Amino acid sequence: MDDSRIEDTLDEVAHEFRRRTRDTETGLDVDEPALLQLRKSCRLLDAVQSLREQNGHYTLIIEASFASIERTIQFYLLEKGYIEEDEFVDHRKVYEHGEYAALYGSDFRQKLVDLWKNNRSRTYYREGTGSERTADLMVELAEQVHRHVLQLAGESHRCICNTA
Numbered sequence: 001m002d003d004s005r006i007e008d009t010l011d012e013v014a015h016e017f018r019r020r021t022r023d024t025e026t027g028l029d030v031d032e033p034a035l036l037q038l039r040k041s042c043r044l045l046d047a048v049q050s051l052r053e054q055n056g057h058y059t060l061i062i063e064a065s066f067a068s069i070e071r072t073i074q075f076y077l078l079e080k081g082y083i084e085e086d087e088f089v090d091h092r093k094v095y096e097h098g099e100y101a102a103l104y105g106s107d108f109r110q111k112l113v114d115l116w117k118n119n120r121s122r123t124y125y126r127e128g129t130g131s132e133r134t135a136d137l138m139v140e141l142a143e144q145v146h147r148h149v150l151q152l153a154g155e156s157h158r159c160i161c162n163t164a
Contacts, residue, residue, distance in 0.1 A: 027160045033085035034078035035158060041071035041146060042161035048139050049162075058130030065138035066116060072146045073098045076153055091116055103149060 028039050044064045051057045051064075073094050077083045082101045089097060092113055099109035143163045150156040 034075050037071045037078060038075035038150075038155070038158060039160055041068045041075065042159055042163070044068035044071065045139075045142060045146060045161045045163050048135075048142070052135070052139065055132075058132060058135040061135040062119075062130045062138045065135075065142040068142040069112075069145050070094045072142075072149045073103065076103060076149045077101055079153055079155065103152065 025043070028036060028043070030036050030039065045068050048061045048064045048068070051061050070091060074083070074089065077089070077094070077097050078085060080101060082097055083089055095109050095112045095116070098104060098112075099106055104112075146159075146161075146163045147156075150159055
């Protein structure tokens with residue numbers, strides 16, 4: 001990408017990610033890693049609600065719903081000490097740890113893993129396409145997981161979305 005501004009922009013973005021800024025997103029300016037994951041899930045749920053009102057964007061809604069589910073589970077895992085804040089947990093491990101933390105049983109965990117493995121990647125990489133019905137159901141699932149985890153954690157008062 002010689003002779004273009006792209007590399008400069010890439011460097012600027014990398015620098016900005018490393019820099020500590022004071023103008024962070026409201027609601028995400030917290031010091032607790034668990035609370036940050038919960039609030040990220042809230043923001044994702046708010047975003048999918050907004051996108052649903054606009055019609056379309058089904059792939060993005062599906063992707064954000066999967067991400068919200070994972071952030072919600074990570075919140076619980078961090079909050080209850082099942083994982084550490086610097087521990088990298090990939091998609092499958094998040095679902096496995098959720099079972100270990102007794103958020104759900106092995107059948108539900110396997111269904112989540114299968115849903116992620118068989119559909120998220122396929123939709124995201126355009127080997128399949130999302131539909132309005134699929135997007136709506138994914139939002140419903142993400143909201144239900146969010147409410148369930150918050151109820152178990154007894155932390156709904158820390159939520160910043162309309163789902164709890």
